[in-house]
Amino acid sequence: MDQHSFVNARYASAPGSPIRELKRFSDLPGMISLAGGYPAPELMDAAGLQQIFGRFAPAEFGQALEYGGTEGAMALRVQLARLLSARGMAAEPADVLTLSGSQQGIDLLARTLLSPGDVVLVEAPTYPAALSAFRFAGASIHQVATDDEGLVIDAFEAALVRLKPKLLYTVPTFGNPSGRTLGEARRRALLELAVRHRCLVIEDDPYGDLYFDQPPPPALYSLRHAVDGADGIVTYLSSLSKTLAPGLRLGWMLGPPDVRRACVLAKQTDDMHASTLTQAAAAAYLAQGLFLEHLPRLRQAYAGRARALVRALREHLGERLRFIEPGGGMFVWARLPGVDTAQWLKSAIEHRVMFVPGAAFFAREPDPACFRLSFASQDEAGIAEGVARLAAALRAV
Amino acid sequence: MDQHSFVNARYASAPGSPIRELKRFSDLPGMISLAGGYPAPELMDAAGLQQIFGRFAPAEFGQALEYGGTEGAMALRVQLARLLSARGMAAEPADVLTLSGSQQGIDLLARTLLSPGDVVLVEAPTYPAALSAFRFAGASIHQVATDDEGLVIDAFEAALVRLKPKLLYTVPTFGNPSGRTLGEARRRALLELAVRHRCLVIEDDPYGDLYFDQPPPPALYSLRHAVDGADGIVTYLSSLSKTLAPGLRLGWMLGPPDVRRACVLAKQTDDMHASTLTQAAAAAYLAQGLFLEHLPRLRQAYAGRARALVRALREHLGERLRFIEPGGGMFVWARLPGVDTAQWLKSAIEHRVMFVPGAAFFAREPDPACFRLSFASQDEAGIAEGVARLAAALRAV
Numbered sequence: 001m002d003q004h005s006f007v008n009a010r011y012a013s014a015p016g017s018p019i020r021e022l023k024r025f026s027d028l029p030g031m032i033s034l035a036g037g038y039p040a041p042e043l044m045d046a047a048g049l050q051q052i053f054g055r056f057a058p059a060e061f062g063q064a065l066e067y068g069g070t071e072g073a074m075a076l077r078v079q080l081a082r083l084l085s086a087r088g089m090a091a092e093p094a095d096v097l098t099l100s101g102s103q104q105g106i107d108l109l110a111r112t113l114l115s116p117g118d119v120v121l122v123e124a125p126t127y128p129a130a131l132s133a134f135r136f137a138g139a140s141i142h143q144v145a146t147d148d149e150g151l152v153i154d155a156f157e158a159a160l161v162r163l164k165p166k167l168l169y170t171v172p173t174f175g176n177p178s179g180r181t182l183g184e185a186r187r188r189a190l191l192e193l194a195v196r197h198r199c200l201v202i203e204d205d206p207y208g209d210l211y212f213d214q215p216p217p218p219a220l221y222s223l224r225h226a227v228d229g230a231d232g233i234v235t236y237l238s239s240l241s242k243t244l245a246p247g248l249r250l251g252w253m254l255g256p257p258d259v260r261r262a263c264v265l266a267k268q269t270d271d272m273h274a275s276t277l278t279q280a281a282a283a284a285y286l287a288q289g290l291f292l293e294h295l296p297r298l299r300q301a302y303a304g305r306a307r308a309l310v311r312a313l314r315e316h317l318g319e320r321l322r323f324i325e326p327g328g329g330m331f332v333w334a335r336l337p338g339v340d341t342a343q344w345l346k347s348a349i350e351h352r353v354m355f356v357p358g359a360a361f362f363a364r365e366p367d368p369a370c371f372r373l374s375f376a377s378q379d380e381a382g383i384a385e386g387v388a389r390l391a392a393a394l395r396a397v
Numbered sequence: 398m399d400q401h402s403f404v405n406a407r408y409a410s411a412p413g414s415p416i417r418e419l420k421r422f423s424d425l426p427g428m429i430s431l432a433g434g435y436p437a438p439e440l441m442d443a444a445g446l447q448q449i450f451g452r453f454a455p456a457e458f459g460q461a462l463e464y465g466g467t468e469g470a471m472a473l474r475v476q477l478a479r480l481l482s483a484r485g486m487a488a489e490p491a492d493v494l495t496l497s498g499s500q501q502g503i504d505l506l507a508r509t510l511l512s513p514g515d516v517v518l519v520e521a522p523t524y525p526a527a528l529s530a531f532r533f534a535g536a537s538i539h540q541v542a543t544d545d546e547g548l549v550i551d552a553f554e555a556a557l558v559r560l561k562p563k564l565l566y567t568v569p570t571f572g573n574p575s576g577r578t579l580g581e582a583r584r585r586a587l588l589e590l591a592v593r594h595r596c597l598v599i600e601d602d603p604y605g606d607l608y609f610d611q612p613p614p615p616a617l618y619s620l621r622h623a624v625d626g627a628d629g630i631v632t633y634l635s636s637l638s639k640t641l642a643p644g645l646r647l648g649w650m651l652g653p654p655d656v657r658r659a660c661v662l663a664k665q666t667d668d669m670h671a672s673t674l675t676q677a678a679a680a681a682y683l684a685q686g687l688f689l690e691h692l693p694r695l696r697q698a699y700a701g702r703a704r705a706l707v708r709a710l711r712e713h714l715g716e717r718l719r720f721i722e723p724g725g726g727m728f729v730w731a732r733l734p735g736v737d738t739a740q741w742l743k744s745a746i747e748h749r750v751m752f753v754p755g756a757a758f759f760a761r762e763p764d765p766a767c768f769r770l771s772f773a774s775q776d777e778a779g780i781a782e783g784v785a786r787l788a789a790a791l792r793a794v
Contacts, residue, residue, distance in 0.1 A: 004629075006563065006597045011509040011659040020467065020665060038464055046459035053450035062443035065642035067435055070417065100497060100646075100668035107667045111508075111533070112408040133666040136508070166403065200403045232401075245462035247673035249497075262408040268417060269530040270504045271497035275672045276644035 010136055017129060018360040025349055032386035034309075034373045035354040037176060037242070037330050041377075043301050044245050045294050052284045064280035070268050072098020072252070073279040079286035080252055087208070088222040089236070089254065097260050097267075100274040102206050102239035102251030105263070106130050106169070108270075109202055109235060110137040112262035119165040123151055125333065125361030125370065127176045127204065130169050141363040144168075148324055150175065150182035153189045160197040167200040173216045174207040174329025177361050177372035181327060184217040188227055191220060195229040200259075206239040206251075209295055211328035212303035221254055232256045240282055242330065243295060248278040302330070308380035309373060312387035317394070330376040333358075339394070341371040347396045353389040407533055414526060415757040422746055429783035431706075431770045432751040434573060434639070434727050438774075440698050441642050442691050449681045461677035467665050469495020469649070470676040476683035477649050484605070485619040486633070486651065494657050494664075497671040499603055499636035499648030502660070503527050503566070505667075506599055506632060507534040509659035516562040520548055522730065522758030522767065524573045524601065527566050538760040541565075545721055547572065547579035550586045557594040564597040570613045571604035571726025574758050574769035578724060581614040585624055588617060592626040597656075603636040603648075606692055608725035609700035618651055629653045637679055639727065640692060645675040699727070705777035706770060709784035714791070727773040730755075736791070738768040744793045750786040 005012055019036060026033045056064070071077070077093040084091040099105045106129070114120065116138030122130065124143035134141050142163055145155040150172060159165065170190075172182040182190070194201050203220040221236035235255030240248055253263060267273070285291055309332055310325050323334035336344075341357035348354060358370030375383055402409055416433060423430045453461070468474070474490040481488040496502045503526070511517065513535030519527065521540035531538050539560055542552040547569060556562065567587075569579040579587070591598050600617040618633035632652030637645055650660060664670070682688055706729055707722050720731035733741075738754035745751060755767030772780055 004595075005655045006510050006653070007655055007659040008510060008512050011662055012655070014662050016662060017665050023466070036464075041459055041463055044459065044462050046455060046462055049462065050450070050453065050455070050458045053447070056447065058443060058447070061447045062438055062441065065441050065443055065446065065644040066438055067433075067638075067643045069420070100672075103666065104668045113403050113405060115405050129666050129669075132662075136663065136666060198401075241464075245674075246464045247462040249668055249670070249672045256403070258402045258404055258409070262404040265408055265411050265413060265529075266533065268414050269500065269526050269533060271501045271646055271668060272526075273646070275497075275646045275675050277642075277675055278672050 010138065014132070014135070017132065019128060019356055022354060022356065025354055028352065030352045031354060032352060032378060032382050032389065033354045034375070034378065034383070034386050035356050036377065037374050038377045039242055039246065040301070043298055045290065048290050048294070049245065049281060049285060052281045056280070056284070060280070064277045066276060068273045068276040068279070070264050070273050072096065072274060073276060073283060075283035075287070076279045079283050083286065084254070088218050091254055095254055097253040097263060098274050098279065099251040099253055100249045100271055101241055101246070102204060102237040103129055105237040105251060105253045106202065106204065107133045108263040108266045109259070110134050110139070112266050113167060113200065113259070114139050119163045121156070121159055121163070121165045121168040122363055123170055123175065123178070124363065125177050125358060126169065126363065127171060128360045130204070131363055134169070143363045146178060146180065148180060149186060150178070150180045151186065151190065153186055153193070156190060157193050160193055160199060164197070165199050167202055168194065169202045169204065171204045172220060173205055174210060174326060176207070176329070177331050177356070178333045179324060179326035179329055179331045181216050187217060187220055187223055191223060191227040191230040191234070194233050195227060199233070201234045202237065203234060204237045206242045207329035208238070209243050210299060210302055210330065212299060212306065213327065216328065235259055243298060244282065244285065244291065248282055250274055250278060250282055302376060305375040305378070305380055305383060308383045309375040309387065312384045316387045316391035330374050332373045332375065333370065334373065335367070335370045337369055340368045342368060344394055344397050348390055348393040351389040351393040351396070353386045353393065355390070407535065411529070411532070414529065416525060416753055419751060419753065422751055425749065427749045428751060429749060429775060429779050429786065430751045431772070431775065431780070431783050432753050433774065434771050435774045436639055436643065437698070440695055442687065445687050445691070446642065446678060446682060449678050453677070453681070457677070461674045463673060465670045465673040465676070467661050467670050469493065469671060470673060470680060472680040472684070473676045476680050480683065481651070485615050488651055492651055494650040494660060495671050495676065496648040496650055497646045497668055498638055498643070499601065499634040500526055502634040502648060502650045503599065503601065504530045505660040505663045506656070507531050507536070509663050510564060510597065510656070511536050516560045518553070518556055518560070518562045518565040519760055520567055520572065520575070521760065522574050522755065523566065523760065524568060525757045527601070528760055531566070540760045543575060543577065545577060546583060547575070547577045548583065548587065550583055550590070553587060554590050557590055557596060561594070562596050564599055565591065566599045566601065568601045569617060570602055571607065571723060573604070573726070574728050574753070575730045576721060576723035576726055576728045578613050584614060584617055584620055588620060588624040588627040588631070591630050592624065596630070598631045599634065600631060601634045603639045604726035605635070606640050607696060607699055607727065609696060609703065610724065613725065632656055640695060641679065641682065641688065645679055647671055647675060647679055699773060702772040702775070702777055702780060705780045706772040706784065709781045713784045713788035727771050729770045729772065730767065731770065732764070732767045734766055737765045739765060741791055741794050745787055745790040748786040748790040748793070750783045750790065752787070
């Protein structure tokens, strides 16, 4: 670090996002990437979305070029509230804070809720860009153990008692990177403990719509009325990035009014509001029923890809590999005992296949034998070939 | 403030943006708003932009729906670098950090450069949302006197010596709210002093393209090579919001590499990147030469509106009113000795006309006799009628 730099210590010493920095390898010729959590371009409804732009009445299009309210365009908030109500999260349009992606929600919450030294609990493993946001806010981050069903409730309680955290960040449904889903009984127990210890819960749910066979358990946010006192302690984030298109940069937040108000203030000084144009397009897409037609196609395609990945892993990496078959989402989290996955990745890139080594997903004490695979952005043949290359790369380490 | 709130003290006690909160009055029937710095909808090239969306090749449109790099899409950065080079700011595409509006640049800089207690200098008057960003970062904000030519250099030097600020925030060209433009000699003197006292300069320039008769003096950023040592101390922000369309949420930053890198890290955890779709549309609009065709029409229209405002102010508010005729931008900053402009606004809203009272534009010691008028979003007849109503409202106070 340059001693003359104007940059403050927290940012001057920070590493970049390990996943975004892998992205440059994805352009190598013939590369099969099982790394990023990027939706498959060929599964997006680009034609449907482009028609939306063409069919806007001129006055409507013109209006979508203007400044808008920080909370978001009412037309979109109405559609999102409907979508949420269908998922069991009875919400009024006025309850929905539109975001420029759900990632922004994590950042706004970190900025408005945390003071340096505040304790934040996360799952082990967890989403790296959430760790960054909490680190930039000066938080002290501690991780809570997980098992095949997600967060271990006893470990959460012990952390609440010992660390007095201000908030818990969790991806309880088809978790990133874990692929795991917290069962309903644990969801209720989690909320009861959070109420008792006055710990705000950030429920990050970008993947809930991407279930394969059966819908996931109710969101923590929709269980908040079933647990005494939980109403004021759950903040819910979700996104159109995984289901419609990340290029729109649209997500949303539900939560206690004072928390949302603080995030509105922070967003006013940040990007003011999400693009009014992409909001208008998304609102029209939802209003015309295209989104609800699109989702089943997406679920079916991802279910097939997930099965292909599981099949290939069993075939090529055999019994040494430990992982859980996902019920939705985009990821398989796996462990190969005795393997340093960072070394394996180097060999894998030479074999033209990529994944994300596990270290980035831990707040502390990374497990180098873990890694994350995404089945979202390769077709079934690509997945099979990618896993065969992974096995070859492993033999070459 | 609720004692049980999870919101940290800085956000719990913050007021909302005074200008954005005026916006709700602008929907009252018959309201003539001279308040917001909002570009005129009827002057935007909505038809040209909508055609851009229709004419994307399907593959191109599909790609614009995907995730992109945090620094921005290369196609847009190439166009912005060309635009900047034509303005005398020789920039390579790799030097341009794309933002979700230039406001976001202020916020990213506040977050990555400031630590609580750091001193920030601003002009008196200055842009309120910059004040918010610096306050949220915990800065100690001090204001520097201005006169008809902008920042007073002696006052700047005295503040540098006395307060040892980390940075200066300035809108040197067609300032918001002042409408004033810093002359070239003062620009050089400002840079020399900033170098000597190691004070980073944030040059916010959303209005430079909106000149009426003659282009403004060179940007501070383009003078940095003309002043020894100034290369590493100027960060430049600009935007397509005032010249193309705010709904795209696109701006950009130029500046020292370490400062840009820190802002990239902060943006990664915030909105990840500006909408790839609006970036693609803006890139195409610029590449097709439509932007350079559009600007002269905009300049001419705003010049006419500015003249109409000046004429009406002289006619209806007479010699008591002190203001400077603007040479570009969107604003007239004025002073009516002995008038409490906050009271006047209440009467004005009853007369169906709006402006922004001056208090919000000061970091300290607001001058209640000052106020800001925007000539951007009303046509010439609307401006004449609006000022007539202002005069009637003043008589009714």
